[in-house]
Amino acid sequence: MQSYRKIEIVVGLFVLLGIIGMGWMAAKLGQVGGLADEGYPVTATFSDVGGVRDGSDVMVAGVVVGRVSNVRLKGNEHALVTMTIQPGVQLTTDVIASVRTKGIIGERYIRLTQGADTEILESGDEIEETESALNIEDLVSKYIFNSSE
Amino acid sequence: MIRVEKLSRTFGEVAALNAVDLQVRKHQTTVIMGGSGSGKTTLLRMLAALDKPSSGHVWFDGHDLASIRRKELYELRARMGMVFQYSALLNSLNVYDNVAFTLHEHTQLDESIIRTMVTMKLEQVGLRGFESFMPSELSGGMAKRVAFARALAMDPEIVFFDEPTSGLDPISAGVIATLIKDLTQKTHMTSVVVTHDVHAGLQIADYIILLWQGDIIAEGTPDEIRQHADERVQQFLEGRPDGPIPFSRSKTAYIDDLLHKPGVVRIL
Amino acid sequence: MMSVSFDAVIRLLGSLGRFALTSLDRMGDATTLSLSSLALLFRRPWQGQHIVLQLYALGVGSFIIIAITGAFTGMVLALQGYYTLAKFGSESLLGAGVALSIIRELGPVLGALMLIGRAGSSITAEIGIMRVTEQVDALEMMAINPRARVLLPRIIATTIALPILVTMFDIIGLASGYVIGVELLGVNGGAYIGEMISKVMLQDLYAGWVKAVGFGFIIGVICTYMGYRAEPTTEGVAAATTKAVVAASVGVLIMNYVLTSFFL
Incomplete structure (x- = not known):
């Protein structure tokens, strides 16, 4: 025993x-109780999100401040992205959201560039100014198109 | 104690027992004898409810073991003990824990009482002092005696023995046979012994049942069996290789097989 | 000629059909056997003590081998991953790559395979030998249900032990991957950890653990079944042990595919 x-x-x-x-x-x-769960939502409409999906990073000045929580089609032509931003991070109302790529073939993330306004985005607000994904294929075809002209 | 009615058991196509009727009487040693393949082990397993019959009944004190529920069966099992052919000691436990196993499992007795009971049982089989040995350290005869002590632990009314003397040297076999006879008389228990050992069987039996190919060919006291008229009984008792129980078990004619006659079933 | 090859095809189809039928039959038998054993979990007498003993023998006993496997898996993944990622200049993704491969796939699968080798084979052999030496019948004669006493604790033990072992495999694998990637190959430590944390989602962890529970369960079911139904001879037990290892490994790999497609 x-x-x-x-x-x-x-x-x-x-x-x-x-x-x-x-x-x-x-x-x-x-990240139980970490970045993914806590925070407030903001939305942004893009004409092309080019591969941003749930869980993609949201960065300000290269620092991760949140995460994409939802991507869906809006009005059959635009992409509506919902992001969860960490509490304590304050975004100005004229913040610019742009879809960027980490490295040349890296994954997509959303870069937020702070504006000059003094007003702060509230939970559930929409970011007005967005910049869609840079499409490498578009760039290349544009280059070819231009040079042949 | 046990009454068997029209008991049959088939394995696939092969019949191991054909509608056997028999009785095991209280406070007696009943020996079931027969050669290998005679169905005696099958019969014992059904008497002990380790196996279900294909048809027929086994009445144990008014309960039909053929259709009993597990819960009731486990209550009856407190009144049964069994000594297996290869002892079947639990090899992760030492001798003490093996003998005390059922006491530990099924009773709330104090450890000091259990210790006394185990000592008594081991004394009965002459192995007091071996409590801390592991089963792997015991000889075959000693293991069988420990298995005997274990079967006696709950003071059962009936103990089943499967080939108690096989695989033992003559002295150990003699010791076991004597133990079965003496303890059956002293403790007023009932014993059912399955064996092909004619010498030991005749020595310990009060009543003998002789099986051959799934049928009972003779039964009676040892003296009745010794004087039995049936040729097959005499052949078995004397151990003659040939007689009414044929040496050759082939079912086709020898000459046909040698000549590769067509139409003979041959296993390729 | 024609009829001979036709015969051969028929015979092949016949044996294939027979194989499928016996396999199905055995699967059904294994399912009923393990379910009838598991049904005894909440029936008295409670087998807690025996579950603990099996957890010790099967779980704690497998820890060393799992730790070694985990360490070397993490190390080789870091080496291989670095070699591949360096070609694209994306060494910073090494942490994420190592972590995701270990947590989603290699931890559960390699952990399960090691458990089969270390514990599964011994379950089958042990139960098979208990059958040969009539210990299973002896338990039955002593009014102990062998399904509750012998089968149930082992199935429960592998089901509980594997997720724990896989967690240890994961942690050791991640740590050794970090040592190789950062200390030996010179990947930036912050990037390694940062990418790892940002790429591994809670659902990846769940996927790994659910797999581990499933694998542990089928290892327990298959290995106990093979031992319990082993032909009670020495050769029978040897054959059953081999069969158990093969069947459990194949079972784990098939189940892995099914569960992975479920979680993606």
């Missing part, structure tokens, strides 16, 4: 370690 006690304790430790590990991973990597 003495040895069973010992086994019981070891198994208890094993299970406890597992649960702590899971909790730690969920908190550190899965």
Whole structure:
């Protein structure tokens, strides 16, 4: 029976370690209660989001301040992007949202460039000024088109 | 104690037992004898409700083991014990824990009482002092005696023995046979022994049942069996290789097989 | 000639059909056996002590091998990933690549395969030997239901142990990947961690853990079944052990595909 006690304790430790590990991973990597969940939503309409999707980064001056929480089609021609911005980050009402690429072939993210207004965006507000994705194929075809003229 | 009615068991197409009727009487040692493949182990497994019959009934004290529910069966099992051919000690437990197993599992007794009971059972089989041995450290004969002590732990009314003397040296076999006989008399229990060991069987039996190919060919006291008129019984008792129980089990004529006669079923 | 090849085709189809039927039959048998065992979980007597003992033997006992596998998997992923990503100049994505491969795929799958090798084979062999030596019948004679005592605790133990082992595999794999990627190959540590954190979603973690629970369960079911239904001879147990390892590994890989397509 003495040895069973010992086994019981070891198994208890094993299970406890597992649960702590899971909790730690969920908190550190899965952002439970982190960036993804907390914050306030703002929306923006783009004519082309070129691959931005749920979970894409939202950055101000290269710093991640939030995450795209939803992308859907609006009025059959525009893309409506909903972003969740961390609490404490204040965006001016004339902030510019643009779709950018990390590196040349990297993934898409949304860059926010602060404006000069003193007024601050509220939860649920829409960003008026947007800049759509730069499409490399468009650029290339434009270049070819222009040079042949 | 046990009454068997028209008990049959088939495995696929092969019939191991053909509508057997028999009785096991209280406070007696009943020995079921027969050669290999005679259906005696199958019969024992059904007497102990380890196997369900294809048809027929096994009446244990008014309960039909053929159709009993698991819960009731487990209550009856407290009154049964079994010593298996290969002892079947739980090899993760030492001798003490093996003998105490049912007491630990099914009773709320104090450990000191259990210790006394285990000591008594081990004394009965002459193995007191071996409590801390593991089953792998025991010889075949000792393991069988521990299995015997384990079967006795709950003071059962009936104990089943599957080939208690097979695989043992003559002295160990003799010890086991004597133990079965003595303990059956001393503790007023009922024993059912399955064996092909004619010598031990005749020595310990109060009543003998002789099986051959799924049928009972003789039954009675050891003396009646010794004087039985049936040729097959005498052949079995004397261990003659050929007789009414043929040496050759082939079903086709030898000459046909040698000549590769067509129409003979041959296993490729 | 024609009739011979036709015969051969018929015979092939016949044996294929027979194989499919026996496989289905055995799957059905395994399902009923394990479900009838699991149904005993909440029935008295409570088998908690035996579940703990099996968790110790199967779970804690497999920790070392899982740790070693996890460490080397993380290390080789960092090396391979670096080699590939450096061609595109995207070394900063290394952390994300290593973490996602380990958490979504390699942790659960390699963890499951190691558990089969370390614990699954021993489950089958142990139960098979209990059958050969009539210990299963002995339990039955002592009014202990072998399904509740022998099968149930092992199925529960692998189901609980594998997610825990996979979590440890993940953490050790990520740490060793970090050591190789950052300390040895010189990837920027901040980028490594940052990309890892931003790319790994909670749903990736869930996917890994759900897989681990599923794999642990089928390992328990297949290995206990193979042992319980092993032909009670020495060769029978040996054959059953081999069959259990093969069937459990294939089962894990098939289930992995199904679950992955489910989670993407």
